[in-house]
Amino acid sequence: MPIRTAVPPRVLTVAGSDSGGGAGIQADLKTMLAHGVHGMSVITAVTAQNSLGVQGAWELPVDAVRAQYRSVVDDIGVQAVKTGMLASAALVETVAELLAGTGAPVVVDPVGVSKHGDALLAAEALDSVRTKLLPVATVATPNLDEVAQLTGVTVTDEDGMRRAAEEILAFGPRWALIKGGHLPGDAVDLLTDGSAEHWLRAPRYDNRHTHGTGCTLASAIASGLALGQDVPTAVESAKTYVTGAIRAGFALGGGIGPVDHGWRTRRTD
Numbered sequence: 070m071p072i073r074t075a076v077p078p079r080v081l082t083v084a085g086s087d088s089g090g091g092a093g094i095q096a097d098l099k100t101m102l103a104h105g106v107h108g109m110s111v112i113t114a115v116t117a118q119n120s121l122g123v124q125g126a127w128e129l130p131v132d133a134v135r136a137q138y139r140s141v142v143d144d145i146g147v148q149a150v151k152t153g154m155l156a157s158a159a160l161v162e163t164v165a166e167l168l169a170g171t172g173a174p175v176v177v178d179p180v181g182v183s184k185h186g187d188a189l190l191a192a193e194a195l196d197s198v199r200t201k202l203l204p205v206a207t208v209a210t211p212n213l214d215e216v217a218q219l220t221g222v223t224v225t226d227e228d229g230m231r232r233a234a235e236e237i238l239a240f241g242p243r244w245a246l247i248k249g250g251h252l253p254g255d256a257v258d259l260l261t262d263g264s265a266e267h268w269l270r271a272p273r274y275d276n277r278h279t280h281g282t283g284c285t286l287a288s289a290i291a292s293g294l295a296l297g298q299d300v301p302t303a304v305e306s307a308k309t310y311v312t313g314a315i316r317a318g319f320a321l322g323g324g325i326g327p328v329d330h331g332w333r334t335r336r337t338d
């Protein structure tokens with residue numbers, strides 16, 4: 070007797086591997102599993118990484134990235150894509166060119182620097198992110214450091230988040246989600262398409278184990294879009310998921326532990 074007949078939506082992450090399992094491809098696939106979609110990956114770079122930082126990083130050749138993408142898209146198909154660490158200008162441009170033809174919604178997390186301050190994108194790739202990658206994004210999800218790198222705007226308050234969103238939207242994504250996770254006070258993010266404004270507010274959890282927050286949020290948004298949600302609904306629901314994961318983040322190693330991607334299955338209260 071067949072066990073199941075329904076095929077889950079397929080979501081692709083194009084990102085780097087985090088050996089510690091807290092961010093990157095590993096966070097993305099766990100988040101996708103938690104959302105009931107089928108997660109797939111195009112690995113752009115391999116990092117040696119743990120709770121203390123990034124000890125090494127190696128990019129894959131452009132041809133290896135292209136081949137992984139074609140393998141997945143030409144046979145299996147995708148309902149949404151998320152991008153993360155792209156490492157170099159050549160990889161940013163290759164991925165942007167591939168994504169321009171997908172037809173699926175694309176969530177771009179313009180990963181620049183890890184929480185420990187390790188560079189995950191070459192400085193000379195910033196212009197390719199602005200001119201090639203952001204124009205193909207359905208939603209771009211910069212944190213405030215990435216806003217500063219990409220636009221030169223230093224955000225210190227909610228008005229600054231509005232200005233940052235305008236600058237990011239000028240590069241061409243349909244929606245900008247400016248993450249205010251690095252500001253003090255409540256964890257407030259702004260989602261806007263230039264007309265509608267959605268403020269997402271959550272309590273700030275005083276938990277140092279927050280490795281992988283940005284990857285988790287972007288993958289949860291991509292999962293929601295693949296499930297057929299509109300952008301504001303997918304972002305609201307992703308915010309609820311990442312907030313729960315941060316609240317449940319746990320200590321691993323001697324530094325910053327990961328958020329708990331499985332919090333919905335482990336919570337008892």
Ligand SMILES: Nc1ncnc2c1ncn2[C@@H]1O[C@H](COP(=O)(O)OP(=O)(O)O)[C@@H](O)[C@H]1O
Nearest residue numbers: 212248249250251256257272273274282283315
């Ligand atoms: N301590 C915290 N408590 C609750 N939410 C947080 C906390 N830190 C970050 N967030 C939220 O996590 C998400 C990811 O934001 P952020 O940490 O700024 O991204 P990144 O990992 O790219 O630096 C955002 O929704 C942000 O508001």
Ligand SMILES: Cc1ncc(COP(=O)(O)OP(=O)(O)O)c(N)n1
Nearest residue numbers: 085092093183184280281282283284
């Ligand atoms: C391989 C890899 N990709 C992305 C990141 C950054 O992830 P993020 O979710 O922004 O989490 P923090 O590094 O800020 O904790 C990464 N570290 N590694």
